Amino acid sequence: MRSRIAPAAGLMAAVLLATSCGGAGEVRDDAAADLDVSTGVTEDSIKIGSHQPLTGPAAPGYSQISIGAGAVFDYVNENGGVHGREIDYVVKDDAYDPARTIEVTRDLVHNEEIFAMLGGLGTPTHSKVVDFLDEEGVPDLFVSSGALMWNQPDKYPLTFGYQVDYTKEAKIQGKYIAENMPDAKVGYLHQNDDVGTDSEAGLEQYVAEQRVAVESYDPGNTDISPQIASLEEAGADVVVCSCIPAFTALSILESQRIGYEPQFVVSTIGADTATLTGLLSEFAAQAGNEDVPVEQLLDGMIYTGYLPAITRQDDPWIQLYSRIYEEYADSDRPMTNTTVYGMVQATQMARALMSAGEDLTRQSLLDAVHTQDWAGPGYVPFASTEDDHGGYAGAQVLRFRAGEAPETLQEAMVTDSAGGEVTAAEVERPAPEDITFYGE
């Protein structure tokens, strides 16, 4: 053994030194991976993987996603699985650190041998593994991020978006503001990464004339008072907040503290009112303010959404998901809209696997995804055709009402990520029993 390895290693060192005279940057040869395989599929199980922040700074809200998805898969398994196969959902913690994402994704693909990836979370994280998943031929379904890059079927034929992308959402918000609040002065507040740039590109198409201030925050710095002060100084009566939940809550608290009362318009990523309520109480308590009426603070907040909110207790999907959560979720936390996000993701995955049929291969799954009729839990159409991998294609405009179901200000609209029109969406939402996402 050793006698062979030593010269091999010596040779390798020599070649390493010799070839390292070439460039370090890669010249790629795009050999497509074989998709006619059923890696991760056995007689009675299908292995699905995901990378999620279960610890670390992003964990508090987002760790609910995999709990929700896991509960739905348990429900599916209990009811006969997918064509008799149980779904084995493997979630690896990447702590929202791209270096860890790369490691756990390789682990999922090479060691766990997953059939497909579902809902890998985060732009900085998942963007580092799309190339790898594409090379390995692993279907990469429903990425948990609104970045535009997932919708590039030419470049990443195996990757599919899930949530409405930031530009589409901002266009819908912008059009709503321009039509309904034409005299308002608008200020933008957004995260200084792709969330911010993509949202601004959408808003600018409609409210460029009304814009009086553009402010951004760094997710690592929780002092948001300078930004709020600038918005107030610019006289913004509408603040479009393309923020994650923690920063929506901070902005609302800070405005209230200085007696500034703009109309907040919040993106889906930061508008989970259940999460916000929790965060607001927590932040207020940290500031020594135990009895802030958090529900009242959020009352009247305008936001966009495409999935049913848990406050809609009359919605059949919410009723089903609440039952599933109670019975299968291994969590002592209350269900939130973020949980629903994961549950819808899992439902869509199970539907795709159902339609792919009994002879499951990666190619048959992709074919099923491309031709699937997605009318389902969401309020807007879901795009996953050969040349549009965009996921949810639009959003509703809603207003939060303390203690009540949200008020729908504008029915679902759809648009594209470029300069296209914003048009009304036509969706018929079937009830859970009209859809097959489990069974023999």
Place this chain on the structure above:
Amino acid sequence: MVSLRNHESTGRGEDAPRTPAPSAADRWRALPALVRFPLAAAAAFVAVVALTFVTGPTADLRLGSVGYYMLAIAGLQLLIGYSGQVSLGHGAFMFIGAYTMALLVLNVPALPLWANMLVTVAVACVAGVLVGAATARLHGPYLAGATLALAVGLPSLTVRFPELLGGSNGLAFSTRGAPAALAGVVTTSQWQAAAVWLTTLVGLVLLATISAGRLGRRMRALRDDESAAALAGIPVGRTKVAAFVISAACGGLAGAGQAYLLGTATPSSFTVTLSLSLLAALVLGGLGSMWGAFLGAVALVYVEVWVEDLAHVLTLGTNVSNNLPIVFFGVLLILVILIRPDGLHGMFRSLADLVRRGRRPAEPAPARSRTPSTARE
């Protein structure tokens, strides 16, 4: 692996009588450092390559991670273990290294890997000189605080210059893997692990040579008593800055290795947690010896993996199993510090001594910290 055991303390004059017939180990130790370290490194390289032939791609990635962490920890070892300066911000130099590498690959893709590494070292050295010179007058907690500020502040540069540094999403790129001629013989991941280890081992040989030489002795003198060292004519400030620069270069090179291995550089990988983990791994492995760096790096990469698997096997609750690896690392650290303040390396060394004494009961324990090579000026 690399035998660096003979320069672990200032050796306060315990010249044990040497046995008349030198054993193989003694003859090995009698080789001059310039021969011994490269030989040991070559052996280590062979071992690593051999390992990659029996494991899978994920293991290659982890092996590579052990490599660059080891280099960073070894650099920190030189700074803390040898010169006695505490740095809580060494992740900042890994950050500098990783971004230098990423920018080079993205903007000058034709530049060879070794040139990238050299540029990285140069950049890290400049940063090290700046920081080292600025902090040379600071002691203990003040130095720790200043370096901590560096680790906190530096990654936010990326959001200051989003066009250049990619904002909070960082930079992504692909690097060249194994050459076409070797397709089918070695995989890309094997190739990358080997490249990272080669870099690490070259760095370690340099580190070991430095710490076995005059500069290393000066550093240890500083650590033991700064005033005495100054009285003995050692230029205190210059030696401190030198130690800082060398360890910064190691940190930078480690960061470059990480960026090369993962094809990415993102600010969230270089938080304060990384700097503190490096320090914790160093203490866990054992201060004052290069073997400690190796053990610390192995613990840093594998403890988490093993405990995660363990949590999986035990089917613990999600909240418990998610935080178990961190808790386990912490408990391990506390236990090691309580039981063996000299870390895992100290533990292994006394075990080895026990075995040796059991085998040769009549002989006194061979002197382990003084050898001809270090005694020679």
